[in-house]
Amino acid sequence: MKTADNLAISVSNVSKFYGDRCSYCTDPEARLNRNMCPECHTVFACSDISFDLHNGEILGIVGESGSGKSTLMKMLYFDQVPSEGAYRIAGFDGRRTDVFGLSSQAKRQIRNEILGMVYQNPVYGLKMDFSSMSNIAEKLIASGSRHVGGMTEVGDHFLGKVNIPLSRKFDPPKNFSGGMQQRVQIAKALSNHPPVLLLDEVTTGLDLSVQADVLELIKEIQRELSISMIVVSHDLAIIRMLCDRTMVMLDGRVIESGITDQILEDPQHAYTQQLVYSIL
Structure with missing residues (x-):
C-alpha cells in the first residue's frame, strides 16, 4: 500500500522560467x-x-524534445536552480525541509549520498580520461569513503553487475562504446547505494540491441536493490x-499522469493518444 510514509521524494509546484513574466x-x-x-x-x-515518488517505484516521464x-x-539533481517550487527528500530529513533552499554544501551531500544520476550524454556523468574504476572511486570519495581496498571491491562489484569486463576496469570510458559508457555511468551512480536513481534518456542514440541490454539491466537493478527510479x-x-x-x-506542463497501464489502455489527452498509437 502506497502511503505518505513510504514516499522517497515529493515535488510541489516546481517551475523554471526564463524572463521577467508579466x-x-x-x-x-x-x-x-x-x-x-x-506578451512578455x-x-x-x-x-x-x-x-x-514512492519507495521502490519506477516513475516514467515521457514527452517530446523541448517538453x-x-x-x-x-x-532534481541540482544542476539547475528552479524559479519556484519545493522539493523534499525522505532520505535527507524525512521530507521536512525544502531542499531547494539548502546551501551548496548540503546539496552536494544529497547528490553524493542520496541521489544517483545517469545522463543522456555520458560526458556529463563521467570523466572520460579517467579509468572506470577512478570514476567510481570519485563518487565513493565524495560520499565519505577513504579505504582503497573497500572502494576497489565496490567498483569491481558494480562494474561486474553492469557487465563491464574487469580486465578493462582501468581503461578510460573514452575508449568504450556508447552502450558501455552508459553502463559505467550506471555503475558509478549505484556505487554509493543511493535510494533514488535518476535516468535521463539513457538509451537515446544507442543501437536497438544495446538499448535492450541497458533496459534489461535497469529492470534487474530495480528488482535486486528496490531503488526508487x-x-x-x-x-x-x-x-x-x-x-x-x-x-x-508537453510544453513544460504535465498533461496526464497515472498508472502506466491505464495511460496505455485509456489515454485521455490527444497528445498521449498520439504517443500510444505510435507504439501499437
Missing part, C-alpha cells in the same frame, strides 16, 4: 504560445510540476517496459 502570464488562465508568453516572451521550460522533462531532472524518455515503449506510473509532459 501580469498576463502570471494569470492561471493565461493562454501561452506553446510554452512562451505572447517569458519561456516556461517547466510550469507548476507536482508529483510523488521540459530534462530540465526537471536537472533541477525516475526514468525520462521520449519513447513510450521504453516507459511501458520499465515504469509503474507515468507522467506525460
Whole structure:
C-alpha cells in the first residue's frame, strides 16, 4: 500500500522560467504560445510540476524534445536552480525541509549520498580520461569513503553487475562504446547505494540491441536493490517496459499522469493518444 510514509521524494509546484513574466502570464488562465508568453516572451521550460515518488517505484516521464522533462531532472539533481517550487527528500530529513533552499554544501551531500544520476550524454556523468574504476572511486570519495581496498571491491562489484569486463576496469570510458559508457555511468551512480536513481534518456542514440541490454539491466537493478527510479524518455515503449506510473509532459506542463497501464489502455489527452498509437 502506497502511503505518505513510504514516499522517497515529493515535488510541489516546481517551475523554471526564463524572463521577467508579466501580469498576463502570471494569470492561471493565461493562454501561452506553446510554452512562451505572447506578451512578455517569458519561456516556461517547466510550469507548476507536482508529483510523488514512492519507495521502490519506477516513475516514467515521457514527452517530446523541448517538453521540459530534462530540465526537471536537472533541477532534481541540482544542476539547475528552479524559479519556484519545493522539493523534499525522505532520505535527507524525512521530507521536512525544502531542499531547494539548502546551501551548496548540503546539496552536494544529497547528490553524493542520496541521489544517483545517469545522463543522456555520458560526458556529463563521467570523466572520460579517467579509468572506470577512478570514476567510481570519485563518487565513493565524495560520499565519505577513504579505504582503497573497500572502494576497489565496490567498483569491481558494480562494474561486474553492469557487465563491464574487469580486465578493462582501468581503461578510460573514452575508449568504450556508447552502450558501455552508459553502463559505467550506471555503475558509478549505484556505487554509493543511493535510494533514488535518476535516468535521463539513457538509451537515446544507442543501437536497438544495446538499448535492450541497458533496459534489461535497469529492470534487474530495480528488482535486486528496490531503488526508487525516475526514468525520462521520449519513447513510450521504453516507459511501458520499465515504469509503474507515468507522467506525460508537453510544453513544460504535465498533461496526464497515472498508472502506466491505464495511460496505455485509456489515454485521455490527444497528445498521449498520439504517443500510444505510435507504439501499437
